[in-house]
Amino acid sequence: MDSVDPIKIGKTSTLKDSKTRCLHAIKLQPELATLDCGTIVFGEQIFVARMSDLREMATLMREAGVKPELECFDLGHIEIAKKLVSEGTIDGPALFQFCLSTGNGAPASPTVLQAMRELLPSGAIWGGFGCGSDEMPVVAQIVPMGGHVRVGLEDNIYLRRGVLASNAGLVENAVGIIERMGGSVATPAEARSILGVSKRG
Structure with a gap:
């Protein structure tokens, strides 16, 4: 590591400043936009998210009228997201998204899912998704637990074995x-209404 400055984390870094990293949300102003709540290692790549980065991105999104979807890839990410909520950086009710079986964080097991849910603050809205072949089994796990679900091509490209999905x-x-x-x-x-967002004109 060459520097503690997140913009200069290494000579080959492509990391941008906080505003650039959420410029899509600021400019396009969708109802929701993701906020990955922790540093994540993807093979040889590292997604860096210091508390200062997250605070600034969450504030910029709030000022743009965009609700952050607090993406949590591990138990520690939930604690980071809870800190943002307790500080008032995230307006309530907060939306937590459990990101499972990405290969770089929490696996899609019932034990892990239960542990993640138990860490949530009171009144939190939550949901989750599984990647690849875990996508639909995670739907079946989350529904009886009272959570919301997400599916889509970002997480899985197959409808069933050998059949490409839409x-x-x-x-x-x-x-x-x-x-x-x-x-x-x-x-x-x-x-x-559940998420506390308004339809864009």
Whole structure:
């Protein structure tokens, strides 16, 4: 490491300053945007997220009217996200997203999922996703625990073994699992109400 300055972490670093890293959220102002709540190692690559970086990005997103989706790849990331919430950097109710089976963090096991849920602050909204072949099994794990689910091509490109998926196909699969388990899927308006966000004009 050449410097403690996150912009100069190494000679080959491509790391940008906090504002540049969330410029997409500031400019496009989506209802939600992800905020990865911790430093993550992806093979030979490192995603750096110091508390100062996270505070600045969360503040910039809040000022742009964008709700952060607090992505947690491990138990420690939940603690970091909780600190942002307790400091008032994140407006409540906070939205926590458990990112499972990425190969670089928490595995998609019931024990891990239960431990992550138990760390959440009171009143938190939460959900999660599994990557690859864990995508649909994680849907089935989260629904009875009272969480929300995410599926999509970012996390898995197959509908089933050897069959490439579409986002629509993955959503249809997830809806089928949820409904067969006795749950129901929120409408867009209901989802916005649950998340505390407003439809963009």
